[in-house]
Amino acid sequence: MDNELWFYEPEDRDGYLSNFASYPLYIDGSKWQTSEHYYQAHKFTEQSVITEIQQAPTPDDAFRLSREHQSQMRQDWDSIKRQTMFTVVSEKFRQHPLLAHKLIATGNCIIKEHSHKDAYWGDGGDGKGENHLGKILMEVRSLLKKQLPYKFLHYVETAKLPTPWGTFAMHGFVEPESGKEHLALSYGQWRKDEPVLMRIHSECLTGDALFSMRCDCGFQLQKALQNIVKNGSGVLLYLRQEGRGIGLLNKIRAYQLQDQGADTVEANEQLGFAADLRKYHFCESMLSFLGINEVKLMTNNPRKVKALKKIGINIVERVILQEGHNRHNHFYLSTKADKLGHMFEVPNNGSFSIHEIKKGHEL
Numbered sequence: 001m002d003n004e005l006w007f008y009e010p011e012d013r014d015g016y017l018s019n020f021a022s023y024p025l026y027i028d029g030s031k032w033q034t035s036e037h038y039y040q041a042h043k044f045t046e047q048s049v050i051t052e053i054q055q056a057p058t059p060d061d062a063f064r065l066s067r068e069h070q071s072q073m074r075q076d077w078d079s080i081k082r083q084t085m086f087t088v089v090s091e092k093f094r095q096h097p098l099l100a101h102k103l104i105a106t107g108n109c110i111i112k113e114h115s116h117k118d119a120y121w122g123d124g125g126d127g128k129g130e131n132h133l134g135k136i137l138m139e140v141r142s143l144l145k146k147q148l149p150y151k152f153l154h155y156v157e158t159a160k161l162p163t164p165w166g167t168f169a170m171h172g173f174v175e176p177e178s179g180k181e182h183l184a185l186s187y188g189q190w191r192k193d194e195p196v197l198m199r200i201h202s203e204c205l206t207g208d209a210l211f212s213m214r215c216d217c218g219f220q221l222q223k224a225l226q227n228i229v230k231n232g233s234g235v236l237l238y239l240r241q242e243g244r245g246i247g248l249l250n251k252i253r254a255y256q257l258q259d260q261g262a263d264t265v266e267a268n269e270q271l272g273f274a275a276d277l278r279k280y281h282f283c284e285s286m287l288s289f290l291g292i293n294e295v296k297l298m299t300n301n302p303r304k305v306k307a308l309k310k311i312g313i314n315i316v317e318r319v320i321l322q323e324g325h326n327r328h329n330h331f332y333l334s335t336k337a338d339k340l341g342h343m344f345e346v347p348n349n350g351s352f353s354i355h356e357i358k359k360g361h362e363l
């Protein structure tokens, strides 16, 4: 039996589900302060009444005015009211992506408007009501789950992530198909029309968590977080695509081949993989959740630039993230530059003797 989610007052935890919650809508060229304004106004055909309700200062006033004009209600209201409610609730979540993500995050909960005042739209307070508003919200949730940008990645929950450089908001997401989990870390605030400093970071357990010097990932991760805090705002998308998408154990197999002299591309290919298996289409869902469509992207990887452009993100600037170059990763970084098109200036190996570079892989 799925859990029940009760809502009622707009100021409650799940109050965003209420028609009285303050989320403006634009329908057929008109602005409606809340979905309640739209619903109550559409009980009438007399324009003066519609306008009076549309301009009511609050949804409670809209509700009150509708009762005052009860005698002028359209004759066929009972036959069209559910469709009218479905229309305005659908539009509310279409026009407010963050609400759509939150609605999807309710999973398969049974949503109920817990109202002892209403046994049609609500559950009647005793659970015996018809709960049509709850049912419409669940219908809209099902439809949203099948639509872009939500279909490939669902938002789940947010929590604080304190780091030595600052406290980020950590947003968890899951791929509904595979169950694979991804993160977005956000810091500070940004205006809608402002390009956001962003890093797309692919998971590298060895570099990010085990201080590996075989690559530059851990150094890039730290620098990206520091850059975001220094900038005052920004986002890091942490994508669980270990090993350029081949996974940790295959990456260790690839490292073993590199210890025998293969480069990072040859190793992947000797294991039967393409050089890079990563996908980025699901980032569209994360960026919709964060309200981002213009970025200053911290990356050296041309494939990430291309992937973001493909999902409609405007990259106003590419910020080089060249960190952690050392004798253990010189050959790896050179290969990424030579064979994977990474855009950075790998210091010539004059910095390290070829002996030191070769030695870099000795156990």
Ligand SMILES: Nc1nc(O)c(N)c(N[C@@H]2O[C@H](COP(=O)(O)O)[C@@H](O)[C@H]2O)n1
Pocket: 201, 202, 203, 204, 205, 214, 215, 217, 241, 242, 243, 244, 245, 246, 251, 254, 255, 258, 264, 268, 301, 332
């Ligand atoms: N398959 C594979 N072989 C190697 O030798 C590696 N060092 C990695 N590392 C993975 O590469 C990704 C980071 O590279 P970008 O800078 O984002 O292009 C990350 O997935 C590491 O785990 N993989």
Ligand SMILES: [Zn+2]
Pocket: 204, 206, 207, 208, 215, 216, 217, 218
């Ligand atoms: Zn790495």
